[in-house]
Amino acid sequence: MKVVVTAKNGTRDFACDPGEKILHAGLRHGIELPYECATGTCGTCKARLVTGRTESEWPEAPGGRYLKDAAEFLMCQSLARENCALEVGIALKDSGVSAPRALAGVVRGLRPLTHDVVAFEVDLDGPLDFDAGQFALLTVPGIAGARAYSMVNFDRRAERLAFVVKKKPGGAVSEWLWGPRVEGARVGLFAPMGHATFQPGLARHVLCIAGGSGIAGMMSILSLACEAGHFAELDGHVFFGVRTARDAFFFDELEAFRARYPERLAVTVALSDEDVPESLSAAYPGFAFARGFIHAVAGERMKGRFAETRAWVAGPPPMVDAALRLLLREARLPPAEIRYDKFS
C-alpha cells in the first residue's frame, strides 16, 4: 500500500506493508512522522484521513480522546487497508536520529532487581545502532499491542538490548514477564525510537531527573557520557527517586559511573515514602540522600546551578510534569534544553 502524507512543509510518500502500522512504515522509511509514546496513549501521532481506508487495531486506545472526529486516527495503531492520503497538522522535521526498523530477538538473563522491577536482555538477531536515551517497542507473541521500554545499555552495533520493567498490575506484558516461560522466548522489536537522546560532544552540563524505572534511559546516557569522557570537562547531576529503600536498584551501577568522575559526577537519591535508612546511606557514601519527591529535591539542590545545562527527565507522568514545571519555571531552561519522552 502506498501512503501519502501531507504536512505543513510538504508531501512525502512511503510504502506500507499489510499488517504494518502506518507510523512504523513512515519512520522506517526515514519520514519523521510525529509520535511520542508510539503505544496508543499520548495522541501525538494523530493524522487525518483524506482518501483511502485505514483500520485501527486498538479502537479503544486512550489516545483516541485527542481525536476530533471520525476522519482522525492514531498512526501508531492503524493499518492501511488501501492506498491512503493523510494530513498531519504540523511540519515534519529532520529528527537527526536513525530510522527505526522491525527486528526480533530472544529474552536472556531475566532477573528481579526489586520486589516489582525485573531486568532482562534481548539478544538481537542482527546488530542495531541507536542513540543513548532511546527506546524500543516490544511485542510478545500472543499479546496484542506493543510496550515501550528504554534501553539501559549503550553499545554501537548493539547485539543485545538491556531493559528494566516495573510490574504493572493487570498489564499483560508485565504479567507475562513475571510468568514462567520468559527466558528464551522470542520477542519482536521496533527500534530505535524516541527523541530524548544524548550526543557525545554536547557542550552542556548533564542533569538527569528520573523516577523509578525512568532511570533506564539515564543509564544508557550515563554509560555513553562516561565512555566519551563528558564528565572530565562538564558536570553531571543525577537525581534518582524511588519510594522506599526496598525499591532501590542500579545503585551499584550508578556508583560505578560516579566513581569514574568523582569530581564532576554527582548522584542524589530521594526516597519519597520513608526516611533514608542509615544502612542505605552508609552503603553508598558517595551518594547524597534526601527524603522527598525527586523533582523537589532536584530543584532545591540545583538552585542557581542550571546555567549551560541540558536536562533529561523520565518517570511516572506526574513526576515528569512536576520536573518540567521546575525546569521551565524555576530553572528557566529553554525547551530545547529539556529532553523527555512521555510514555505511560
Next chain:
Amino acid sequence: MGQYDRHVFVCTSGETCPTQGDTEKYVKILREGLKKAGRQGDVRINKAGCFSQCGHGPMVVVYPDDVWYAGVQESDLDEILTSHIVGGRPVERLRYEPGIAGPNKKSEAELKAIEAAHVARQAAALPAVTWKRVCRSDEVPTDGMKQFSVNGVDLLIINAGSEFFAYQAVCPHEAFPLADGIHDGCTLTCLEHLWQFDLKTGAPQGDAQEGLRGYRLKAEQGEIYVTIES
C-alpha cells in the same frame, strides 16, 4: 447681480467643522428644504472648505447678506432655512460676531479637545460589543490560569498579575489543555510538547508552529468578560 438670490456655504471639508457636526448631512437637509419650498432654482447651497474660524463650527455663511452662523446644530437648520434663506430675516441668536476681522481659529488645545470629543462620540456610535461574563477575577489565581466555557467556547483565562488574557483553551499542536501548562508572566508553555506562546499576543515562540487565538477581555468590578464573535 450674481447668479443666485442667495448663496449658502456650509463647511464640509475644513478640519474641524465636520467633526463638530455632520455637515454633509446639513447640506442635504438644506437642499431638501429648498426643494420643498420650490426655491432650488434661485438659492444655491454649496459645500465649502475652511473659513479659517476653526473651533467655532459647524459654520454656515450666507451671501450676499454676509451673515455668518457659528455652532450650527442640526436642529437650527429649519429656522435658518425658513427665516433667513427663504424669508430673508437672519437668525440673530446664531450669528457669529467674534469682534475681530479675518482668520479666528481657536487655540491648539481647544481644537484638540474638540477632536477628542469627536473620537469619543464615534467610538460610542460603533455597534455595541457584546461582552460575555466568564468568571470572577479571583477565580483565576494570581500568576495562574484556568479553563472556562462560555457559549460553548472553551477559553483559557490567564492571570498575569497586573493583567488578564483570554486565549483558546487547547494547544494548537495536539489539543492538549493549556491550563495544564505553565506561564511565567511572559511566556505560556504547553507541557505536552513544550510549545511556547507569547503571553501578551499569543504569537508562537521556539518550536511552536502556530499561534493562539485570542479574545478581547475586560476585567470590571471583579468580573471578567470576553467578546466572542460567532
